[in-house]
Amino acid sequence: MAREVSAPRVLALWCPDWPAIAAGAEKDLSPEQPIAVLSGGRVLSCSAAARAAGVRRGMRKREVQAICPHLYVTVDDAGRSARMFEPVLAAVADVIPAVEVMRPGLMVMSISGATRHFGSEADIAERVIDVVSACGVESQTGIADEVFTAVLAARHARLVDPGGGREFLAPLAVSELGCEPVLCAGPNGVADRDELIDLLWRMGIRTIGAFAALEVTDVSTRFGTDAVVAHRSARALPTRPVSARGPDADLVVEYRCDPLLEFVEAAAFVGRRLADDLHQRLLAANVACTRLTVRAVTASATSYARTWRCVRPMTPEDTADRIRWQLEGWMSGRNAPRPDAPIAVLRLEPVEVIDAAEMQYGFSGAGLPSDNETQERVRRALVRVQGLLGGDAVRVPVRSGGRGPAEQVTMVALGDEPAAARDPSLPWPGRLGGPSPAVLSSEPVEVLDAAGSPVRVTTRGGFSADPVSLCWGRRSWSVRWWTGPWSADEKWWMPGNDGVTSRAQVLLDDSRALLLRHERSAWVVEGVYE
Structure with missing residues (x-):
């Protein structure tokens, strides 16, 4: 007879308000002393006594000090939290050796093998809570089939039945998808779900179950990458990439x-x-x-x-x-x-x-990645290319001031000070509004009217005739739609420079949209929209 193999089970142990508890333990403060830990000028964590006095997460320092004048306030110290958490880890590791730290104050462990020694899952949870209590620390445990559900179960002090993760998560508020930032990061490093949760709330999706009921294809096409990870969590599915494997x-x-x-x-x-x-x-x-x-x-x-x-x-x-x-x-x-x-x-x-x-990277800002891991990988690659080809061979964009899209980017050598050629904070009247073209160009083009004559911009700032067709390279396209022109009188004070530059947007019959620039009685394609 084939032996039935039980699914792996995960136990999560959560110590509430750990940054505040660690700060109080380091200073040997009384349990009745209200404590608040700040990060970025706002309350990151507070003790039960502080909450009883009206202190809440997200409040500003002056606000909480006005509410609770005898509040002990300190800044967040990850090293302190980890150092004070070590005795708790050591005590739990004596019971279940395979302990994994998610962050100070939160740990997870596999208990599939421990049930043979301790008995039921409830007995294991009780034993773990007892050893943590012996360290003078309050804790809650939760058990489920995978990490995300187990952590939320610990916050609610629940033991979820095998296969019952989705039913347990369904009635919980959708805001609990972001209750643990350490669990909110997908492969691309996204770690803040406030925007996603706010969007779901405004759409009328108030529970995790309602979010889980959405089709996977709808989530993947209408929301960001982290929403796909959150959707898997809402359905109590493991969020680990399928390519996870043991190291060499x-x-x-x-x-x-x-x-x-x-x-x-x-x-x-x-x-x-x-x-x-x-x-x-x-x-x-x-x-x-x-x-x-x-x-x-x-x-x-x-x-x-x-x-x-x-x-x-x-x-x-x-x-x-x-x-x-x-x-x-x-x-x-x-x-x-x-x-x-x-x-x-x-x-x-x-x-x-x-x-x-399996890792997806997002780029943002001045041509640089948005997360530290990607930034380090790209930096190393670029430095290597720069060493092979020379210092000026690798350039990165810096946002600059100007009216046209090409003028709004200054390219500087990698490693040089990212100084813009023109101040982007100046008003720049006549600047082209968004969205900007995806591809920049400077290829000459002919704009023709119905009679096949060239279309120019008059001294009054209008077209000499309606654009009907466009010759670009060796091909010709019909113009389905156009707007403009917009003129800017640039550098009119300089000798030999008429200073008038005009721009227009056209839509071709192949659905491509172009940004055209008219200067010195000639047209060029300045950008292509994608």
């Missing part, structure tokens, strides 16, 4: 410390170097890491290890931060005994990698 042994990086590492600062310096080495190997292998184990071996051969999980691929900065947080937790000795000897070996072990082909 040659992706592991290791550093044998000489001299041995006894202080956090020295270990963090080595960790940053290891992070750069690891990402060089990942880049060469055309993969990115989504789960990473940080391992330290002391001179007495004692091994310490912790696994960190990210939904989006880790950047070198992400990796270096997690190494430092983990080393601070191990070596500070503030919340747990220090290692029994100095660190002799530091090792980074990618637990899960994805193919680079």
Whole structure:
């Protein structure tokens, strides 16, 4: 008889208000002391006592201090949160070794094998809560078939039945799709769902179930990339790329410390170097890491290890931060005994990698990527080309001032100061409005009227006759629609320059739209709309 294999189950453990709890624990504040942690001048996290006084997330500093004058206010410190979370991790790891950290205050673990030892899933959840309570920390657990549902289940202290993830998620408010920013990042690095949630709300979609009921094709064609990831989460489907696979042994990086590492600062310096080495190997292998184990071996051969999980691929900065947080937790000795000897070996072990082909990148701004990982990859490629072809061979665009689309871009050599040739903040009367052409050009063209005579712009700023056809290259097209011309009297004070430039837009019979520029009695195609 074939043996039935049970589906993997995930337990999530969530410590509410962790940044505030960690800040209070570091200063040994009373549990009754209201605490608020700020990020960007707004409340990121607050304690239960602060909420009872009326403090809420998103409030400004002055506002919360007016509401609660005896409030303890501090800024967000990811290193502090990670360091104070280490004793909780160590306690849970003694019960279930395969613990993955999503962020300080939130961890997930597979319990498929643990049920054979502890009994039911409820018994496992109770045991984990007990060991966390022994550390003086309140927590909630949730169990489901995949990570996203398990985390929301932890927020509601629910154990979801196998296969019941979608039913559990259905009545929840659609805003809960963005309740954990660490879960809101797809392969392209998108991490903020406020705009998506606001759009769904205005469309009348108020629950996760209503969003899950939409067709996949409708979501993929009418919303952004992250909406597709959110839609999979709403249907309780795993969001990991299908290409996820175990790493090759040659992706592991290791550093044998000489001299041995006894202080956090020295270990963090080595960790940053290891992070750069690891990402060089990942880049060469055309993969990115989504789960990473940080391992330290002391001179007495004692091994310490912790696994960190990210939904989006880790950047070198992400990796270096997690190494430092983990080393601070191990070596500070503030919340747990220090290692029994100095660190002799530091090792980074990618637990899960994805193919680079599965990652989608978005570009924005002055020709540069919008996320750190993409920016680093593009920068390295461009620097390499620049080294082969010379400093001026690689140029990047900088937004500039001007009236035409070509004038609104200044190309500067990679590495030079991104200084615009013309100030874009000036009014520039006569500037062409959006949208801008997708392709710039400067090819000559003839615009003809019904009699086949050239169409010009008169001194009164109008067409000499209605445009009927257009000769571009060796072909001729009919003009289905046109608008303009718009004239700008530029540099009229300069000798030998009539200064009058006119622009018009035309739609050809093959549905292409062109931007034309008329100057010195001649037309050129200035741009093509796509």
